[in-house]
Amino acid sequence: MGIDVVLPLLLLSLGVGLGTFGTVLWLKGRIVRLEAEQARLRADQKRVAVELEEKLEKLEAEVAYLRKLLEERSSRLKLLEDKLEALKAENRALRAELGEARDRLRALEDLVLARMGEKAKIEAHEQNLERELLDLKILALYKQGYSIREIAKMVGLSKSTVHRRLKKLLGK
Secondary structure, eight states, X not given: OOHHHHHHHHHHHHHHTOOHHHHHHHHHHHHHHHHHHHHHHHHHHHHHHHHHHHHHHHHHHHHHHHHHHHHHHHHHHHHHHHHHXXXXXXXXXXXXXXXXXXXXXXXHHHHHHXXXXXXXXXXXHHHHHXXXXXXXXXXXXXXXXXXXXXXXXXXXXOHHHHHHHHXXXXXX
């Protein structure tokens, strides 16, 4: 303890009328207690300083670890962003290909529909030819002298159908 504390206490004790020896003993005891308190406070201060130093070292190590982790994650994020951009570009290319494929498919559908129209025309023409052939057969059989009933049995039509066709063919 410093003189600035001891001196006022000493003066105070002298002014009150205490004895010099009693004051000295009292002051000495007070000094011992204060020095012990000061030693305890210095020990506490050292202990706290050591604890704080240890905590600071741990925090610095944790900060270093987190910085390293952040760098790794940042580089991984950059790789993922690059992959995403590549996938987006590939997606755009695939969409363009898909559009072209759709256009080709539409063209093929149009071609198939056109050919189906041609096929329908051909089938209609074939049916007309078959009908004309049947009419010629009916006419030939009639000219050979077969009756309408006999012709109907031979060609597989009803008598009325044979009669109607003959009437049309002969213009009656």
